[in-house]
Amino acid sequence: MLNKNAQLNTNVFSKDIEKKATRDGFGLGAVEAGKKDPNVVVLCADLKESTRAEWFENEFPDRFIEVGVAEQNMATVAAGMAAVGKRPFIASYAAFSPGRNYEQIRTTIALNQQPVVVCGMHAGVSVGPDGATHQMLEDIGMMRMLPGMNVIVPGDAEEARKATMAAAESKTPTYLRFGRAPTPVFTTTDTPFEIGKALVLWESAKPKVALMSTGALSYEALLAARALASDNIEVTVLHVPSVKPLDEEKVEEAARRAGRVITIEEHQVAGGFGSAIAEFLSERYPVPVTRLGMKDVFGQSGEPEELLKHYGLQASGIAAAVRTSLGIY
């Protein structure tokens, strides 16, 4: 059943649940953060409409910096601005930032310890028709390897708004990962969000599997949990927006209770969120871990729904993985 303490959308299982892209949450969060802190600035590399950086520009034209198609310069200019007290957000597609400017992020932001917030849009296969070049699937791995870098993958637009504001207040270099496609807004303004904290979405008395997911796919995990419950297969769903720092306590607890874990992410299974969970559990409380995600392949053109289905990342694919892991066919 749903975790009451999560204060989720009361319409969470309705077909008419509001859908909104997480990038929209960034746009709103950046404006709010900008109102709170005059040092917040937003830099964009010729993608202001698509990244929603434009929303910030409309509100604060003097604090919006258009750098042109130059992601390396965007990261390093931001590092310089942070060095004199600004709180820069840099917005582009994840394939280019951190995809193209990784060394600049590593040296001038992470090693240099400048609190720049790298906002990678259009992450995952659900980018859709643009195809593999624009469907970033390696960014969680790249970014979580950097010492001192926080990595946050919001589950919906509302959480994206909160994460953006939290990143603005954090003194730590942060990576925020956003998607292009509108996805269900399953949280509310009352749903708790904190960097480093995971959130139980679905509870069971005697779970057989703990589903752990990050990003918008947590909603698919929730749908899978409900479908499985009607077949008397009990699971829990732990939504983990904060890939780093990881909520070790909640992850361990969920693993202990279920004794079996399935991770879900729109990312390569190598090096990403599932890897982070497997790494942690193998040292703390080893249990079988199945990682759902992209299995050493690039994406391709298509509609978001059909791509997620093709790669087994929709509720039906997740439920099937649960049955397989339990040997129920």
Place this chain on the structure above:
Amino acid sequence: MALTDIEIKNIETHAEAIRETILDMLVQAGSGHTAGPLGMSDLFAAFYFHILKHDPKNPDWEERDRLILSNGHTVPVRYSAMAHAGYFPVEECLTLRKFGSRLQGHPERDRLPGLETTSGPLGSGLSQAAGIALALKMDGKKNRTFVMMSDGEQQEGNTWEAVMFASKYELGNLTAVMDRNNIQIDGMTEDVMPLNSLKEKYEAFGWHVMEIDGHNIEAFVDACDHARAIPEKPTLIIAHTIPGKGVPEIEYDYKWHGKWPTKEEGARFMKELRNGAGRVPNEYA
């Protein structure tokens, strides 16, 4: 303000001391870069003993000018200049590149107060300086931002992204200084990847460009002053320098870009440095 002859002599004396310490620290480290730091010593002496508004006892002073070192591999010249200017004891220079030292092989901002950025990977210093200059400008601050960069890193795409950016945002508070010594690790810049017409290139991008002899302290100070008088554009000072300057047997030799002197070489180079290429009799050197 023009320098007096005594002031010039004074800065030149500091430059010589900076060079001597560079040799000492490289011999002690047993690794590092020699040619660039020796070639840039006059520029750094002028920076730390005249041009920069700074306070060695208060490195985080908010009103200071910012000096970014983009070509981080030449950091021995910066460490040496900072030590002679009073940021830390000159003896600490001998810990360069050693375990636990604040003087990392390439500079790390959070380890040593007075460094503005972490650098080493080439081509990103101009961008960071532009970011600093833009932020200071947004806040109406009068501090100036200087960035020291190499000629070799003009081959990096990131540099040209920054060149466009600084021009677009009319960063008149930004002065870039290019150490034009014509060498890089694999050979002469014009053989490895020709850079020719750097002045024209920067001018085409909307910069104000001056070319000077990088060992003429008066010319360098004048150029920096001149840059202050051009608020509408970023300025580039192309400082032509001699790699390995002061040690005739290695001057102009690209092989000394990334090489360090042995103990014996160090002693011999020190003598060459002190006798001013034969101008001073050895018994006084």
